[in-house]
Amino acid sequence: MKTTNQEISQLLRSVAVVYLLQNVNHFRIIAYEKAADTVEQMNREIKDIWESGQLSSISGIGPTITQHLDEYFKKGNISYLIKTINQIPPTVFLLMKVPGLGPKKAFKLVKELKLMDEKTVIDDLLNEAKAGRIALIESFGAKSQADIIESIKLYKTGNFKLERMPMPIAYKLALEIKEFLQGEKGVKAIDILGSLRRMVSTIGDVDLSVVGDKLHSKTIINRFVNFPGKVSTDNQGEEKASIKVGNGRRVDIRIANSESYGAMLQYFTGSKAHNIKLREYALKKGYSLSEYGIKKSQNSKGKIQNDNSKLKINKFTSEESFYSFLGLQYIPPEIREGTNEIELAKQNKIPRLVELSDIKGEFHVHSSYNLQPSHDLGVNTYPEILNKAKKLGYEYIAFSDHNPKITNVHDSEIISIMKKRKDDINRELTKSNNKIDYFVSCEVDILPDGNIALPEGALGHVDLIIVSIHSSFRMARDMMTSRIMRALTYPKVKILGHPTGRLLQKRSEIDVDWSTVFKECAARDIALEINAYPERLDLPDTLVNQAKSYGCKFAINTDAHEISQMDLMFYGISVARRGWLTSEYVVNAQPLKTIKEWIKK
DNA sequence: GCCGTTTTCGGCCCGACTGTTTTCAGTCG
Numbered sequence: 001m002k003t004t005n006q007e008i009s010q011l012l013r014s015v016a017v018v019y020l021l022q023n024v025n026h027f028r029i030i031a032y033e034k035a036a037d038t039v040e041q042m043n044r045e046i047k048d049i050w051e052s053g054q055l056s057s058i059s060g061i062g063p064t065i066t067q068h069l070d071e072y073f074k075k076g077n078i079s080y081l082i083k084t085i086n087q088i089p090p091t092v093f094l095l096m097k098v099p100g101l102g103p104k105k106a107f108k109l110v111k112e113l114k115l116m117d118e119k120t121v122i123d124d125l126l127n128e129a130k131a132g133r134i135a136l137i138e139s140f141g142a143k144s145q146a147d148i149i150e151s152i153k154l155y156k157t158g159n160f161k162l163e164r165m166p167m168p169i170a171y172k173l174a175l176e177i178k179e180f181l182q183g184e185k186g187v188k189a190i191d192i193l194g195s196l197r198r199m200v201s202t203i204g205d206v207d208l209s210v211v212g213d214k215l216h217s218k219t220i221i222n223r224f225v226n227f228p229g230k231v232s233t234d235n236q237g238e239e240k241a242s243i244k245v246g247n248g249r250r251v252d253i254r255i256a257n258s259e260s261y262g263a264m265l266q267y268f269t270g271s272k273a274h275n276i277k278l279r280e281y282a283l284k285k286g287y288s289l290s291e292y293g294i295k296k297s298q299n300s301k302g303k304i305q306n307d308n309s310k311l312k313i314n315k316f317t318s319e320e321s322f323y324s325f326l327g328l329q330y331i332p333p334e335i336r337e338g339t340n341e342i343e344l345a346k347q348n349k350i351p352r353l354v355e356l357s358d359i360k361g362e363f364h365v366h367s368s369y370n371l372q373p374s375h376d377l378g379v380n381t382y383p384e385i386l387n388k389a390k391k392l393g394y395e396y397i398a399f400s401d402h403n404p405k406i407t408n409v410h411d412s413e414i415i416s417i418m419k420k421r422k423d424d425i426n427r428e429l430t431k432s433n434n435k436i437d438y439f440v441s442c443e444v445d446i447l448p449d450g451n452i453a454l455p456e457g458a459l460g461h462v463d464l465i466i467v468s469i470h471s472s473f474r475m476a477r478d479m480m481t482s483r484i485m486r487a488l489t490y491p492k493v494k495i496l497g498h499p500t501g502r503l504l505q506k507r508s509e510i511d512v513d514w515s516t517v518f519k520e521c522a523a524r525d526i527a528l529e530i531n532a533y534p535e536r537l538d539l540p541d542t543l544v545n546q547a548k549s550y551g552c553k554f555a556i557n558t559d560a561h562e563i564s565q566m567d568l569m570f571y572g573i574s575v576a577r578r579g580w581l582t583s584e585y586v587v588n589a590q591p592l593k594t595i596k597e598w599i600k601k
Numbered sequence: 602g603c604c605g606t607t608t609t610c611g612g613c614c615c616g617a618c619t620g621t622t623t624t625c626a627g628t629c630g
Contacts (some may be wrong), residue, residue, distance in 0.1 A: 034603080100619095
């Protein structure tokens with residue numbers, strides 16, 4: 001059975017719940033919650049780490065939890081962790097899924113109302129509420145009872161916790177609202193906050209902030225709640241408001257004044273892990289942080305008696321000055337994930353991450369040239385693509401149409417198609433006296449057996465190829481690994497296309513031993529693609545970071561099937577930045593000369 | 602239970618909101 005990080009994280013969180021209900025030391029509870037957070041956000045499978053004996057080297061997982069996990073992996077259901085969880089009725093955990101019910105309330109309800117049937121517990125609670133029996137329980141009242149009925153209704157619709165949306169969709173929504181608000185009186189600046197500012201691949205809520213003077217905050221909020229895409233207004237106050245747009249997506253807005261805007265921006269950008277670590281770091285220096293600014297910590301050891309200044313808040317107009325006050329280099333939002341960014345910022349060692357302006361070309365664009373492809377054709381001609389690349393300021397572009405269909409077609413036919421294509425490209429493009437260079441490429445399917453869907457005889461008619469999986473996504477890990485490893489051995493393979501095959505919210509990643517694949521790519525100088533296509537964002541950021549540690553190189557591509565999609569390079573850049581890539585790791589941030597040498601190798 | 606560029610002991614992130622409360626606990630982000 002495969003044990004996922006999600007399951008282990010859940011396990012640790014449940015133990016924290018049990019301890020909370022048993023009134024054990026508060027910080028022991030926090031330790032379990034922290035460990036759960038750590039596991040949840042880890043970019044490697046915890047079980048793999050356990051197998052390699054490296055568990056205790058993870059920050060947040062100390063000797064005790066290491067020992068418990070070790071026992072869990074060996075003994076499963078009879079381990080300490082499971083036995084601990086079993087001390088609490090399982091119905092408590094089920095009730096906690098209802099919004100507004102945390103451990104204490106859920107436990108009290110289970111105890112007082114004797115809700116022990118796991119299959120019916122939610123309905124049982126609803127019936128008790130309707131019968132008026134919840135209001136009779138101490139610390140509950142009529143309002144709580146009514147709230148519970150509402151919450152259960154919401155819970156049953158399944159709409160209370162929508163699936164996250166792919167980041168590019170959220171980004172587009174945010175830009176639409178931003179544009180809608182732009183002209184309003186008093187609006188000085190609008191920023192995107194939260195996970196969207198960090199460019200996480202999937203987004204829950206969209207958060208926006210507006211710098212505006214108090215005089216106009218009411219009218220700004222008013223305009224916001226009249227956004228044409230709005231379906232409901234959740235709350236609307238003087239300084240903030242929430243609306244839902246189509247599909248139940250929630251958008252929050254807050255109006256802030258400019259003098260403490262830096263602290264606000266920092267706080268609401270997150271991540272939670274980053275903010276917690278930042279506050280711990282600040283506390284050691286005697287400072288306490290909040291969305292309003294920085295003040296002297298009440299508990300700081302170095303506190304001066306009778307000091308009024310500790311109540312005074314230092315305000316910051318910019319994030320740069322906020323971080324700088326703490327003695328830290330500015331940390332780009334994309335890497336604020338609570339790994340080691342604060343440590344590095346302290347030493348002034350945050351690298352300059354790759355930027356859109358570093359990009360000098362791309363390798364993955366589909367044209368309308370009909371070579372009887374195995375998958376979708378693009379809609380634009382080679383000259384149109386070349387022109388677009390020129391407009392983007394690129395030095396080079398590679399045409400990577402899908403390979404010709406191989407079913408019922410003889411190899412010789414495919415070879416002649418590929419030859420004709422190459423000749424056609426060269427004839428069409430030499431005419432137009434271009435200033436930028438191009439490469440004849442091809443995106444070739446990796447077949448289930450690891451062979452590629454292009455006869456070797458055709459390889460003479462391309463400069464390079466991208467190999468990608470487009471079928472048989474569900475294979476056992478060892479088979480999938482050797483499938484890819486075999487594909488990498490073919491000549492002219494320079495890029496492994498959309499390596500995990502994931503489609504955000506639609507198709508999960510293939511199961512592969514990535515360390516084996518990454519080592520091979522590094523050894524063969526084959527770049528891993530960071531596919532910027534909005535549904536893909538593939539490689540995922542965490543794997544980018546892992547591959548980087550093996551010395552891999554990356555090609556950030558849009559996989560455009562229409563020239564306007566070549567503008568989506570931006571999304572690929574965000575993935576690269578989240579993976580801590582500097583431009584030296586990105587092949588298409590290198591000049592033409594370097595690329596020519598790379599392709600020849 | 603975890604951790605260390607002020608500590609191997611003595612600390613541990615901050616605030617809003619809500620409901621049930623006479624001063625706070627629980628939940629959420």
